[in-house]
Amino acid sequence: MKKIILVVVALLIAGCIGGEEKLEEEKKVLIIVPPYDFNYDEFIGVKDSLEKDVKIVTMSSVEEPISEDGKKIVVDVDSSKFGTAMARINISEYSAFVFIGGRGVKAYFEDRVIASIIKYGFEMGILGAIGTAPVILATAHTETVFEGRNMTCDPSQIQNLTKMGVNYVEENVVVDGNIITASGADYAQEFAEAIKSKLS
Template sequence: MFAARQKELTSFGLGLSDQAPDGYEIFSNKEDHCTKVILDSELIDVEREIAMANELKGKKVAFLAADGVEKVELEQPRAALQEAGAQVELLSLKDGEIQARNHDLEPAGTFKVDRAVAEASVSEFDGLVLPGGTVNPDKLRMDSSAVSFVRDFASSGKPVAAICHGPWTLLEAGVAEGRTLTSYPSIRTDLRNAGANVVDEEVVVDGNLITSRSPKDLPAFCAAIVRQFAYAPAS
């Protein structure tokens, strides 16, 4: 950002010992042995980016998904958490790769699995993300190790985030009752039948559960998980 902004700004021919005009600060680039003048507001933006990049430093987050995962619902939250400094692991039902989908129908490449969920422990992680896709959570719901992992994670008080059809796994784990959640419209009846209070909002935070409706809510969902995971104490 510094380099791009420097190209836009006029050099005032100032040295480090000189005083910058109002609203500007002097920036010295040691690699280029030159001095530039940049806006104060630009420094604030850079400082904000640095702070965001360290917001989740030292935190470790698990993603739990299987074949049929909606690509963007894994890809975008993972990128947001990594950009905030988190270490991320993809857990699945077995080692190898999982097949992603676009809109449930189109093949959308694969994701490498870091570990089978049966080999993972809740104590290793500070947060859990459950992406959607219709087939993905349906497979997870049929696996006892996956269901136990989600149940134990939610019971630990650590943050658990689920988007689109992802809350299906919360239901199977028995942690939806009495909680306020949102989800993709087609599974809301299932959540209500499990005792959840279902609302139609882009992101809902109820205690340690964070839920969202669909891929169109990903910007709000990503912002919410970074914020909520940052608040959680590190393992």
């Protein structure tokens, strides 16, 4: 009888461990890239660090966004096709939403798809933005939910960030609740590690 009980307990423990591993495997992160003039070093740094531990999906408003230095990538999801059956995304499948910076972030300032993602990420998940991308969080959202929140960003965007009511913090990476920001590509790995820490 004791042997049977021990076997049952062992199976239950194994099941719990397996469940935890499964949950870890199911963590998905959506990386959003500007359609043009994105920062390639930020993208590669964040992507390479995150995909070691979580499943990542890349998205842009074009199929092949081009970086500031002319590099082209192919994304998994092209949001310009959301009006068709060709490409749809269930944002509830994702635990974190990460925005890559670069001069092209302005393309997302009044983007309804991006605004919906930010709203969901703020309420239900984790929001990350690096370089110039933190400005997207404040400009793409119609409400003042980021007013008073702490963020960092590329120095070129400090004024734009603060005039929207955000508290600029002069740090490499800033974590404020479920919002994680970084000042640029040099801190992409540290930024990604902060995101993974929140996901765990």
